[in-house]
Amino acid sequence: MVKLLSIALGFLSQPFTHLSQLLFLVDPVRVNNGQGRQVITSELSNSIQETLDTWNITGLSVAVVPRYGEPEFHSWGNMTEDGDKTTEDTLFHMASVSKAFCASAIGILMDDYEHGRNVTPLPPALSEFNWHTLVQDILPGEWQLMDDWASKKANMKDILSHVSGLPRHDYSYGPGDSPKGDVLRMRYLRPAFELREQWSYNNKMFTAAAHIIETYSAQTYTSFVEDRIFTPLGMSSSTFSPTKAGKTGRFTQGWTSSGRLLPECFTEEMATLLAGAGGVISSAVDMGVHNNVTVIPLSVHGNASQSYSVSISASADPELSIQGYGMGWFRNSYLGHDIVYHTGSVPGFSTLASFLPNDDVGVVVFANGGDKATPVMNIFKRIVDAALNLRSKPLPPIEPDTSEKKPVTPPNENVVGLELTLEEFSGTYANAGYGAITFCSPSGSTSYCQDVISDFAAVDGGKSSAPQTVQLFAAWPRIWSSHIRVVHRSGSTFVVQYTSLFPEGYGRDRTPFETAEIGTSEATADFVVENGKVVGFGLVGLVGQLMERERTQATVKNRAEVWFDKVQ
Incomplete structure (x- = not known):
């Protein structure tokens, strides 16, 4: 972790010979309490295991890195359905923690131009x-x-x-x-x-x-990061390639929030597309062991970790300050202690990397479960509490919300029926930025529609709510979804659910399932009917807040966040 955390440190003014020096400046007594003790005691380890059990997390890997002394590595649970144990060198998708590497790579390229090393x-x-x-x-x-x-x-x-x-x-x-x-x-x-x-x-x-x-x-982004960051830092297992990671035998599988095993979330092509935003695959040990080399130029320091924008303007948690964002790093205060961190989430994985620049400690937490940001953050806080002796009583584990997520159904009152038949709303729609999408009604007869309907029928089997809802269906092979379910709400308004279907299950469990855990999984589609025909629809709700366009524009087409024209 020292290597990653050094990427964003922005307040140092002198060169250092290795990455742990780039992280910490203060006496390690604060972390080790003068006794050389481990931060994660057997008691804390057992408590973390309870959190994994409660939140249905299959495996976890953690690194705790003091400025001086040796890093601690701890692992819990399994990395595969076959029961292979998670270890300190188990490889995880780091997801958006990768953004720090991207900002540093840009800084290295800038330094090349400044010193005439550009090609x-x-x-x-x-x-x-x-x-x-x-x-x-x-x-x-x-x-x-x-x-x-x-x-x-x-x-x-x-x-x-x-x-x-x-x-x-x-x-x-x-x-x-x-x-x-x-x-x-x-x-x-x-x-x-x-x-x-x-x-x-x-x-x-x-x-x-x-x-x-x-x-x-004059080289790919992935090879640039490998040559200029991974290799000189001795990050021998880190990669952008899911295939390469899989061949090591140490690449963990991922699970949904409900515990269903997922196939690898990225193809090689998808990994290339998202390399800068979330493509790094690494391990706790790769993130915590350093070589005596200087890799990140001083020109990067101060820009990446120091806040440039405000991401949370008012904190609802009295233990946390407002939150800023630099370039690839969040920054806030936890119980008065400055924290620089980033979380990450892709299907089957939840991650966090952090360092406390004034307290001589950094922490990385990798979980092979999707939608687990809450327990991962809770585990991080408990590790920091233990490292800095912040509480007289340990912070208790966070319990999950046990309320069941219910399928979207129309409201019981004041429902306006469809202006046209459901079949009139089916067909192909297009947007220059999003491409084309074809919606099918349940009676769709084309081979495409039959395949789509069959996939949804498999995952909807036995759900009592499905027959009562008026729905359109579509295949939507995006990075974060495979299909779209469009459920009628009222009038010409539908709820859009981005989802991924697994009609044949996966792994040992061949029961069909669907999951929509990453990013924005729902929006609203307002279809527009002119002269008795559907001419398009506008998506709203993707941003998550009311925008000026929605307040000031009169027509659906102008106020929508995304407008799709009906083309067929």
């Missing part, structure tokens, strides 16, 4: 490449946003700090897309805010950063 000339409009470089100048002819002002004025710091104004739009890219293609389609995606108006998380901007590295380093 590709900058565009004529640029004499230097730094955090204030305009994105349109470094990607001429490719970079363009729908908001012309943001397109012209957004710089590197803006896009890596989530203040470009563009919301996530995570369902706009699919398995076959390339980083360059994803950048080129941004011009067709509606913004949610003005440039620098508000923090709004966006994976796509880190894809753009990875594309910049590929454009100007």
Whole structure:
């Protein structure tokens, strides 16, 4: 973990010879209590195991790294359905913790240009490449946003700090897309805010950063990170390739929040597309053992971990401060202690990497369960409490919400029926940024519709709610979903559920199931009928808050976050 955490440390002013020096400056007495004791005692270990049991987490791997002394590695549970134990060198998808690597790789490339080590000339409009470089100048002819002002004025710091104004739009890219293609389609995606108006998380901007590295380093983004970060730091097991990780025999499987085993969530192509935003695969030991080398240039320090935008303006938890975001790192205060961290989530995995710059300790927590951010954060806090002796009584484990998630059904009162037959709402719709999608009614007779309906019928078997709801169905092979379920609410309004179907189950359990645990899994579709025909629909609810467009625009087409025209 020392290697990753050093990426974002921004307050040091002198060079250091190895990565643990980049992390911590203060006497290790605060961590070790002068006794050289382990932070994770048998009591805390048993409590963490109870948390895993309660939250149905199959396996967990943790590293606790003091500035001086040896890291602690602890593991619980299994990494495979066959019962292979999780160890300190078990490989996990790190998910969005990978963003710190991307920001550091950009910083390394900037340092190359500053010191004449670059291999590709900058565009004529640029004499230097730094955090204030305009994105349109470094990607001429490719970079363009729908908001012309943001397109012209957004710089590197803006896009890596989530203040470009563009919301996530995570369902706009699919398995076959390339980083360059994803950048080129941004011009067709509606913004949610003005440039620098508000923090709004966006994976796509880190894809753009990875594309910049590929454009100007004369190598792929993944090979650049491997050559300039992984290799010199001795991160011999870390990779972007699920195939390579699988061949080690140490790559953990992943499970849904309810405990269903999942297949590998990324193909090699998908891993390439999301490499900058969430593609690193690593282990606790790879993140915690260092070589005596300096890899991250001083020009990166101070930019990555120091907050540039405000992600949480008011904390509901009295133990936490407001929260800022740098470039690939969140920053807040926990019980008065400065914490720099990032969480990560992809199907089957929940992760957290952190360091406390004033307290000489860093912590990484890897779980092979999806949608487990709450217990992972709770485990992190309990480790920090133990490391710094923050509480007289241990923080208790967090209990999961046991209320069952119910299927979406129409309200019982004030329901307006469909203006047209359900079949009139089926058909193909298109958006330049999202591509085309074809909805099927339950009576759809094409081979495509028969396949889609069959898949949904398999996972809906035995559900009493399914026959009572009016639904449309579609295959939607995106990174975060395989299908869409569209449930009628009232009038021409439907609830859109992005989901992944497994009609044949997976692993030993061949029972069909579906899961929608990552990102925005629901939105609202307002279909528009003109002259007795459906002309399109607008999606709202993806951003998660009311936007100015929704308040000021009169028509569905103009106020929607995404508008799809009906084309067939």
